[in-house]
Amino acid sequence: MDLSSFSPDYLYAALVILAGFVIAFLARSLVKWLEAKAEQTDTYWDDILIAAIGTPVQVAIIVLGFYYGMTLFNIMPDSMAWVHDPNYAIAFWILISAWIISTLLHSIISIYGRRLAELSSSDMDDRLVDLLELVIRYVIWFAAILAILKVFNIDVTPLLAGAGIAGIAVALAAQDFISNFFGGA
Template identity: 55%
Template sequence: MDDNLLFAILTIVAGLVVAGIARFIVRWLQKYAETTETQWDDIIVAAIGTPVQVGIIAISVYIALKYFDIIPEQYAWLLSDKVLNSIYILIGTWIISSLLHDIIHIYGHALAAKTEGDTDDRIVDLLELAVRYVVWFAGIMLILVNLEINITPFLAGAGIAGLAFALAAQDLISNFFGGAIITVDKPFKIGDRIQFDTFYGDVLVIGTRSTRIKTVDGRIVTIPNNKITSNSVVNFSAPDPKIRYTIPITAAYGSDIVRVKEILFEVAEDAIKNTEYFADDLAPKVFFQEFGDSSLKFVIYIWARAYNVPDEVKDAINVRIAARFAAEGIDIPFPQLEVRIKQ
């Protein structure tokens, strides 16, 4: 066997041995990192472990081919310093990509776990994927520059492709950022009762593209996130679920206005004390509003404990008003039309 070939083989074998030793050291470091409280050492060891081992083998092969003259003339270009630099760039890109990916994966999901909903988790997943593509694209461009290959067509093509993608996916992108805004700004959260446009219901899911609510009649409505962030949303659950109801009442002309107000206030107080629907820390208010066409118009402002009992609140008040008005001899007017015929 030719001495150069023998030395080349021995060089490669030595590289494999060193890579094996590096692998042993990396495994030991991984086990040691698991015993520490911080996760930074786990991230660093995981990022450099495999690339370093592959790099040792690649460099040993490069040395064997370059310094022992065993490669044919037509492939001599493989032994240029540009190829070695490309190997360094490749290994560096691999390490940086793994490092950034693991940082986002570990710390991003740790932050997302502290919030409700899965929108931020999906954002973290998207960032993990995006960082790999961006770092590897930059690394490949550097390798091409190192090899003196014109990258202008690649950059132009990437720019056109990015513009085409952005135009085709503008709704998707706007909805995605709308979901991110909802997650950060928190105008509502899962479980809140909201009203958007004509839809009134509870938030079920805040997704990357849309938000789903379940209306009070059981329908599931899917609303694009960009619509929500560009329009008004009423949140009935925040800052607390209490809500004020306005209950209009009419009494016939001739009724004692002061007595009617007293009765309405007594009715409100009785409903607060004897039902579970009302907030007892906020006093009701009664007002005589106006002289109507055929009735005296009053209004009761009363606070309910929660937003989800509107019918119960109105029923509790109206039943008591009907009973008290009947007992007090106060008439509740209704529309009448008087027709007179001249002879």
């Protein structure tokens, strides 16, 4: 192996990537410590917030470590030149934000919705909480996908029109089911 052609940039890039993993590990340790502290409080809000941001932040740190390790020292292969397009960074942050918001709202609905559903004797509340959790999650991810498509200048009008038509079709098809559901039959 000839070391004369070895560039120190590869070593620096590896160190930056390794630093990303170390920082992500430290962030994970901090999240675990915060979770333990949050369990000692009387509210669930801090538990929900910490659980929602923990994993997405760790993933973001690792991805940023790779990104900066590869781009700061110009060792990015030509086939990955698309990474320098700022639209991909915006799309990445939209995905991370959608992940956090989806997890946050799912946890809020799950904890507080189930608590309210337990107060009634009917099981309809439990089913509505499950439905609301699912709908909220799909709406958030659908909005994130639409936002990402807009970032890349892709026209989302046909997609929105198709979603509207599909929604009307589902509503008409489920009309009897919904009336029986709310009627208690």
